Amino acid sequence: MTLVQRNHTLSSEFIILGFGDLAELQTFFFVLFLLMHLVTLAGHTTIVLITLIDSCLQTPMYFFLRNLSTVEICYILVIVPNMLVNFLSRSQRMPFLGCALQMHLFIALGGAECFLLAVMAYDRFVAICSPLRYTIIITRALCLQMLTLACVSGFALSLVLTTLIFLLPFCQSREINHFFCDIPAVLFLACSDTRANEVAVFLVCTLILLIPFLLILLSYAFIIAAILRIRSAEGRSKAFSTCAGHLLVSVLHYGCAIFIYIRPKSCYTPEQDKIVSLIYTNVTPMLYPVIYSLRNKEVKGALRRLLKSYNQTRQQRNAR
Numbered sequence: 001m002t003l004v005q006r007n008h009t010l011s012s013e014f015i016i017l018g019f020g021d022l023a024e025l026q027t028f029f030f031v032l033f034l035l036m037h038l039v040t041l042a043g044h045t046t047i048v049l050i051t052l053i054d055s056c057l058q059t060p061m062y063f064f065l066r067n068l069s070t071v072e073i074c075y076i077l078v079i080v081p082n083m084l085v086n087f088l089s090r091s092q093r094m095p096f097l098g099c100a101l102q103m104h105l106f107i108a109l110g111g112a113e114c115f116l117l118a119v120m121a122y123d124r125f126v127a128i129c130s131p132l133r134y135t136i137i138i139t140r141a142l143c144l145q146m147l148t149l150a151c152v153s154g155f156a157l158s159l160v161l162t163t164l165i166f167l168l169p170f171c172q173s174r175e176i177n178h179f180f181c182d183i184p185a186v187l188f189l190a191c192s193d194t195r196a197n198e199v200a201v202f203l204v205c206t207l208i209l210l211i212p213f214l215l216i217l218l219s220y221a222f223i224i225a226a227i228l229r230i231r232s233a234e235g236r237s238k239a240f241s242t243c244a245g246h247l248l249v250s251v252l253h254y255g256c257a258i259f260i261y262i263r264p265k266s267c268y269t270p271e272q273d274k275i276v277s278l279i280y281t282n283v284t285p286m287l288y289p290v291i292y293s294l295r296n297k298e299v300k301g302a303l304r305r306l307l308k309s310y311n312q313t314r315q316q317r318n319a320r
Helices: 001-010 020-053 061-085 097-128 131-137 140-166 183-187 193-226 233-261 270-294 298-320
Strands: 013-016 092-095
Touching: 001 131, 013 097, 020 061, 020 270, 020 298, 061 092, 061 097, 061 131, 061 193, 092 097, 097 183, 097 193, 097 233, 140 183, 140 193, 183 193, 183 233, 183 270, 193 233, 233 270, 233 298
Parallel strands: none
Antiparallel strands: 013 092
16 A cells, blocks of 8 residues: 555545435434443443442352453443444444544454453353362452453454554445444455455454354363263252353354354345344343343342342431
């Protein structure tokens, strides 16, 4: 790319088309996804608060769950507010650097979430397959180290991938047929040979998606084998209940992401991608707190204690 082309690219803007072809449904979708966004934020914030406040939830499993919800809150805040603004307009202008920053944060937080889900699978693997050694292996120091590694890895890989994509020349159409600066949608606009970049995307997505997902599946193969060896039905049920929510969340998260990112540029289909992206940026994050709370007696118990404490405090204030 020449210096003139690069300066032109850096000073230009992208146009986020969003859902301009559904003008008559824009207001309906805005209200619907705004409500979903608020429910999602409330659910994840509740998990963060109860795992911080309740003394019974000060364990490694809930430490990782709290940080997963924190990452999820940041993840949706990078995408959803801009999407909601886009529902109220035909198109939305996005500065070049703003688009790059959005992509970087989206990949970084999504990558950190993928690595955290793998770490949580390892935590459950040790808890069920080596319960007597759990407190020796899963120490607070190890938890902090794994959390740091997950976040740093996500941001480092994202920086490499985003830099490679935005060094490409975008010398034709600037219209991104999506509701945010997603990898396939931006890569589709490049007017040079992108095969090397596609290989880089595939390698990064393999590190972020495929390898952690395979490690999770391997962990659960050992976990299921260990659960089946438990003699009492109550013991099997309790062991499975601590893992079912995490396994379901992992399948939802990795399933959508692998479908979008592990494929060549020639298979890019804008309308299909937008629908799948709506699911993994709006629907699945809203389901995560429900899955964890409904399948977990400790979380429900902590929530009841928190509400009871709040009601007692309010009654005492009213009595004064």
